Amino acid sequence: MSAAVFARQDGVWLNEPERWTTAQDDSLEIVTDQATDFWQKTHYGFHRDSGHFLGFRTAEAFTAELRVQCDFRELYDQAGIMVRVDAEHWVKAGIEFSDGRAMLSSVLTNGQSDWATAPYEHDAGDFRMRVTIAGGVLRLQASADGKIWPLVRLAPFTTAQSYRVGPMACTPERGGLPVTFTRFSLKPPLGKDLHDLS
Incomplete structure (x- = not known):
């Protein structure tokens, strides 16, 4: 497991929140700004690229893990992980109210x-x-305990020589949501069978 990812110097903020801090235990704490979101066109018709995302560069294939602690209360409060190529090619996944x-x-x-x-x-x-992400395929998993990882989603994904991956949080309808991110790891792809839940 990669050590102290949040302490690395190559993390780049997209829409850096007004309030955020990192700690010696390799945690990141943020408080969301007002009316932040990531969304492109579908149903609502609008383009939003104002959410908070701290991206770390990856290889063309990788596995990233992240723990998220947050008290979701209002419509569309959300936090989790994001992989991004550009404003029109990305995935975000986590909990959303x-x-x-x-x-x-x-x-x-x-x-x-x-x-x-x-x-x-x-x-x-x-x-x-x-x-x-490996070979143009995206695999998302979620876990309550860090031991059992059921599949959330399997999908084709934009191929690139590298990506940005890291914590993401948005509050489209408000501001002021505190989120804590820990246990962020970035490593080569696991290569496990699709139904291996470990």
Whole structure:
């Protein structure tokens, strides 16, 4: 596991929040700014690229993991992990507050955004996300304990020589959401069987 990823000097903010800090234990704490979001066109018709994202450069194939702690309360409050090529080619995945509850959520954008949600049956205030990209394929997994990693999504994804990956948070309807990110790791792709939940 990569050590102290948040301490690396190659992390680049997209829409750096007004309030954020890193700590010796390799944690990142942010508070979201007002009306922040990532979305491209679908259904609503608007283009939004104002969400908070701290991206670290990857190789062309990788696995990244991240722990997220947050108290989701308002419509569209969201936090998790993001992989980004540019403003029209990215994925974000984590928990998003929708329809009165915290939902496991992923948005895959290739010119236009889609949105997939499902009820999250564990503690939405403390969860983990894993993303693997290799050979033009994206694999998303979520975990409540860091040991068992069910599949969230498998999809084709834009191929690139490198990507940016890291923590993401947005509050489209408000500001002031505190989020803590820990246990961020970035390593070569796991290469595990699709139904290997470890």
